[in-house]
Amino acid sequence: MNDIDDDAGAPGADKREAMDRDALVRRLKAWYRIDRDASAIWRKEAREDYDMVAGRQWSTEDEAVLKEQGRPPITFNRMLPVIKAVAGSEVNSRQDIQYLPREIGDAAKNELLTEAGRYLADEAQAEDEESDAFVDCAITGMGWVEMRLDYETNPDGAYVEDRVDPLEMIWDSSARKRNLADGRRLFRAKTMDRAEAEGLFPDAEPTELDAAWAENRDDDAHDKIAPGESRADRGLDRDAGSGKVTIVECQWWERKRVVMVIDPTTREPTEMDEAKAATLLSRAATVGITMQTYRVTKRVYRRAFIGATVLEVGPAPAGDQFSYACLTGDRDHNKGTWFGIIRAMKDPQRYANKWLSQTLDMLNRQAKGGMMMEKGAVPDQAAFERSYAKPGGISWVNDGALMGGRMKEKPLPQLPAGHYQLMEFAIMSIRDSSGVNLELLGQKQQEQAGVLEYQRKQAAMTILATLFDALRRARKHIGRVRLYFIQTYLSDGRLVRIAGDGAKRVVPLLRDSTMGEYDVIIDDAPASPNQKEVIWSTFTSVFPVIKDMITPQVLVEILPYSPFPDSFVAKMRDLLSQAGGSSPEAQAQAGVAMQTAMAKIQDLTAGANLKNAKAAREGAGAERDGVEAAIAQLTMQAGPPMSAAA
DSSP: OOSSOTTTTSTTHHHHHHHHHHHHHHHHHHHHHHHHHHTHHHHHHHHHHHHHHHTOOSOHHHHHHHHHHTOOOOOOOOHHHHHHHHHHHHHTTOEEEEEEESSTTOHHHHHHHHHHHHHHHHHTTHHHHHHHHHHHHHHHSEEEEEEEEETTTOTTOEEEEEEEOGGGEEEOTTOOSGGGTTOOEEEEEEEEEHHHHHHHOTTSOGGGSOOGGGOOTTTOGGGSOOTTOOTTTTTOOTTSTTOEEEEEEEEEEEEEEEEEEEOTTTOOEEEEOHHHHHHHHHHHHHTTOOOOEEEEEEEEEEEEEESSSEEEEEEOTTSSSOSEEEEEOEEETTTTEEEOTHHHHHHHHHHHHHHHHHHHHHHHHHTOOOEEEOGGGSSOHHHHHHHHTSTTOOOOOOTTTTTTTOEEEOOOOOOOTTHHHHHHHHHHHHHHHHTOOHHHHTOOOSOOOHHHHHHHHHHHHHHTHHHHHHHHHHHHHHHHHHHHHIIIIIOEEEEEEEEETTEEEEEEEEGGGTOSOEEEEEEEOTTOHHHHHHHHHHHHHHHHHHGGGOOHHHHHHHGGGSSSOHHHHHHHHHHHHHHHTSOHHHHHHHHHHHHHHHHHHHHHHTTOOTTOHHHHHHTHHHHHHHHHHHHHHHHHHHOSOHHHHO
């Protein structure tokens, strides 16, 4: 299937186009059904994983049995703190996307692209969306992020990153690599209001907007109707007033044979399809020009929106890659799917709930063990039952019933030996199976050395390293898509805020300053609290050794990693930039003042525990005074800038 129809406009072209669309929709539907059926079991387990994290941890059958027996279905949710600890670790160690040029002399462009990417990501709140997708991956084994341009809020196109519900996504069932790197296609089945669908596809007929074929309600427990609930209540009835429809988006790539024609003057190759290349070669031969050609096979990425039929088809929005980034957890090799850390915690959590419920039931029964008695031992059995269960009540029996032994108390139930140990084992197994220890949860009660606690936290992070590696790999894909959008659509002269060289400025994004080939590098973000803590503590510890080598330029680069407020960092960077442009004598004085200021800052921060928020608040006043004094001293001794002196 070629992107260009050379026979367009010829007689019968419309008929051939309709036939091509019919063939395309049959092909995409067949792919969709194959991939949907392959992930049906994962989809059911994923909904169960979300229920477990939300505290709905009893199955319908077990909860009905407990209610019938009058026993409480107790739930102590120990899975949510584990997920929140993993999510918090990701937030505290967020990563940054940088672009390194592949050509000499593109360093300035590299800085512009990196800062422009940060600005666009900040405007789109990309970090928060990526963190949400990371949580999805930790829970279900899959997380998704969509990159797109929004023309509804900004006519020029605003960069948007959205976390996508994993249950909306259908992926290539033959993909086996991490993050579905070898996937050839993906689908997104989204349910929306009919009015929204009509606004997105105004030229489509109303009967073509609903992809009812994409829904598999017979095997989908999420869409089954509960007792007392109607299909209209769930938005499943297309004839009801809800007006919900399903639109399926498909992105895939296909191989295409193209001819590379070499220009005899510039020796540069030009890509053409075979028909155009043949026409060009015949015309060149008539005028006596010989042109060199060679054939290659390339990937062509395409996208289609499908309802009852194909609503729209065209090239993929992100060029030679998918506009969706996927995160995968651990591989279920036999089923060809992925799972998160919740799967291992399910059974320990369920057993802990069951044993706790059973323990409470036994304790309740010990207060009143019950009676074994003959039918004629009491005048009114119902009245006896009511009075016997009432503390302080009088229970009347027939004469001689007590003396004749016609009544006997039931033996009180005894907790089995090892019952508490089993329950404690189940509770500990929730943490052990996830790999998240008490140190990472912040729940270790005993006193221990800070170095030991840090090492145990690092051990827990080692177990979870594959999850963070999936996020790192996904961010590389996000960085490539973001670069494509910047170079292709966003380099239209729009203004972006750039923070660099000690100052913030606004510059236009122009095509000549953003084009080129770049490598996407993932590094720890300067705004990451953990990264700030580690770098600053390391810097202050080695400062006495390297203090004679510290220059204003070095401090300008290291200050973003300091734990000081942004306002103080901005002031110091401005003053250091001024000191860098002063006379040699002023620079020498600034060097002495700088060393004095750094020594003052080091004394203020030495021994301070940055992990302890309370200690940080108590020392904030003194630290702020010390920093202000250091800045004032640096200002007086640095002298005026070069431009002012001139």
